[in-house]
Amino acid sequence: MNDLYLFAMANLVICGVIVFISLCRLNAMQNGVLWRVRLEYAGYLGGAVASGLQPWWGEYPEWGSICIATSLLIGLLCSNRAWRGDRPPRSATGPMPLETLDED
Numbered sequence: 001m002n003d004l005y006l007f008a009m010a011n012l013v014i015c016g017v018i019v020f021i022s023l024c025r026l027n028a029m030q031n032g033v034l035w036r037v038r039l040e041y042a043g044y045l046g047g048a049v050a051s052g053l054q055p056w057w058g059e060y061p062e063w064g065s066i067c068i069a070t071s072l073l074i075g076l077l078c079s080n081r082a083w084r085g086d087r088p089p090r091s092a093t094g095p096m097p098l099e100t101l102d103e104d
Helices: 002-028 035-052 063-078
Strands: none
Touching (some): 002 063
16 A cells, blocks of 8 residues: 555656646736647646546556656656746747748
8 A cells, every 4th residue: 555655646746746837837828829728738737636636536546647647747848948938939829930930
């Protein structure tokens, strides 16, 4: 049973970071942000809350839940460059002309 508690605590911490990042990004969105982008981060937020609190209804997370939450967190951390300055990227606010893309 102690292993289940450790998995639950690790999952709660990972999901807490996902909730924090999602809330910050939802807060940074203004009127011009596409609805699908808002819905994406609202889904991340809801999924992370449900996953983090799943021991309350008797479902303890194990390796699968930890791996999915960790991969989502890695994706959010890798996209932090686009959200730098507490602003959504231009691609989240509408169609972007292809000729204005930066070549990295």
